[in-house]
Amino acid sequence: LISELRDAPCEREDCQYCQTTHDPRHELKRYFGFPDFRYEQPGESLQHDIVLAGMRGQHVLAILATGGGKSLCYQLPALNRFHRNGSLTVIVSPLQSLMKDQVDGLLERNVQCAATLNGLLTMPERAEVLEKIQMGDVGILLVSPEQFRNKAFRRAIRQRQVGAWIFDEAHCLSKWGSDFRPDYLYVSRFIREYTGDHLLAQIGCFTATAKPDVLADIQCHFKESLGIKFKVFPGGYERTNLHFDVLPCIRAEKWSRTDRLLHEHLDSQEGGAVVFVSSRKSAEELSDFLIGQGWPCKHFHAGLEPNTKTDIQDDFKAGQLRIIVATNAFGMGVDKADIRLVVHADIPGSLENYLQEAGRAGRDQGDARCVLLYDPQDIETQFGMSERSKLSIRDI
Structure with missing residues (x-):
């Protein structure tokens, strides 16, 4: 009952909770300080639509040009979820430098609940992150796909409610992708085992470079492994600047x-x-x-x-x-x-x-x-x- 009250917007115009916690623009200003999302043309913002779908727990497959604000589209729903119900968002990412940049960027905005697990950490730093995960202090966790075979990591996140599983650079999931990583495919198997008989958390896939055969491969993989169908947001590749x-x-x-x-x-x-x-x-x-x-x-x-x-x-x-x-x-x-x-x-x-x-x-x-x-x-x-x-x- 509490979950239903917290996580499902009632859509009433006089509901202060829905007008703040469930409003993407309010949350954008709250966490990132921006007055509004980017607009492709008047009245159309792909960023807004993707964030709204994420906040409502829909499975999304989004293609946005490099530099088009892709990371915000999964970071903002993750922060919103953590505030609403304390759940963890796990972001699977292919590169240490990418993970570090994202965590540093959030810290610069005084977001203290983001962490990463990768080879740049010393053993004491890694132990500290694992403890914070278990204690519920981490709301956004960036990890490489290889971490899902690590027992300490698996043990830590089993202590938490996972609100979403996000695959950044999702073309790495596809055998047709330019950066195919076999361990990416293992993650969906872990998600199935982690979920068991419970309701599957949101799955989000984000990429800037996926060709049609790569997108089809991603959709097929998740349909076969987790039985889900994505809401697709096909942004463009063009960067006019x-x-x-x-x-x-x-x-x-x-x-x-x-x-x-x-x-x-x-x-x-x-x-x-x-x-x-x-x-x-x-x-x-x-x-x-x-x-x-x-x-x-x-x-x-x-x-x-x-x-x-x-x-x-x-x-x-x-x-x-x-x-x-x-x-x-x-x-x-x-x-x-x-x-x-x-x-x-x-x-x-x-x-x-x-x-x-x-x-x-x-x-x-x-x-x-x-x-x-x-x-x-x-x-x-x-x-x-x-x-x-x-x-x-x-x-x-």
């Missing part, structure tokens, strides 16, 4: 061309830049070259120690570093608002990866440029790397 260029460039010229582009876009304005390359060695070498040209720059890739990654991210977001030279380990993670330039010194592995990586630019809605330095030989290089990657996965 981003300006794309492909510049022919032989490999020997790429470093100097990158340096010129950085001067063109950063000498006369504030903000930062990200340069993407295809290998760790390239990231280190190009970073050293740019440092030699006087740029405040660091390289970033999966081989760095966790505390080093954290320091680089923090310095970049704070503006102490203006340039990051990165592999795609950085591609989906950073949420710095004023990146004015993204350079691809090597072609990415897929169009989806390119959209994710280029989408780091202009998240403040200001103009930004995305440049691909193209040498025909790059295709052969990328093809060779992809084949070696597939071979190593099969060998494992």
Whole structure:
């Protein structure tokens, strides 16, 4: 009875509880300080509709362009649920840097109930998060899919009522997705075991790059594993503030061309830049070259120690570093608002990866440029790397 009173809006115009706790715009201003959602055109806000569906516990599959306010669409219903009934929202996310950015962003808004479990944490920090989960102090928990095989994590969330299971970068669920992660598929099995005979909590899937066959694969997976059907919110992929260029460039010229582009876009304005390359060695070498040209720059890739990654991210977001030279380990993670330039010194592995990586630019809605330095030989290089990657996965 209490749950029905708290969680189901009565729709009466004179109900103060419904006009506040069940109103997306009221909750948006309360937690994030924004007066209203983004509008695609007068009277139409995809953000509002997705948040409303989330607050009402509907299963949602949402496609929003990178930089289109996707994370707010599941964070706001999660905060609302935690306030209403103390339930936990579990957000499955593929990258440590992405999780850290989201938790840091919420802390900046004085939201203290968000936490993450990933490899960047020390053992004491991990133990502290697990204890907070069990004690009910965490309302938003960001985890990698691999955590669902960890006994301590499983034990902790079994102490809680889970209000929603959110899959960020949901294209990772699909065998057709560019970043297919097999452990993502295990999560739905865990959800089924966790739920048992009780009512299934909301399932939310969010992505910026899913093609039609990927969306169909996601829907099919959840229909077969959990028997659910999504309410689909098909947003667009277009970012009108981003300006794309492909510049022919032989490999020997790429470093100097990158340096010129950085001067063109950063000498006369504030903000930062990200340069993407295809290998760790390239990231280190190009970073050293740019440092030699006087740029405040660091390289970033999966081989760095966790505390080093954290320091680089923090310095970049704070503006102490203006340039990051990165592999795609950085591609989906950073949420710095004023990146004015993204350079691809090597072609990415897929169009989806390119959209994710280029989408780091202009998240403040200001103009930004995305440049691909193209040498025909790059295709052969990328093809060779992809084949070696597939071979190593099969060998494992």
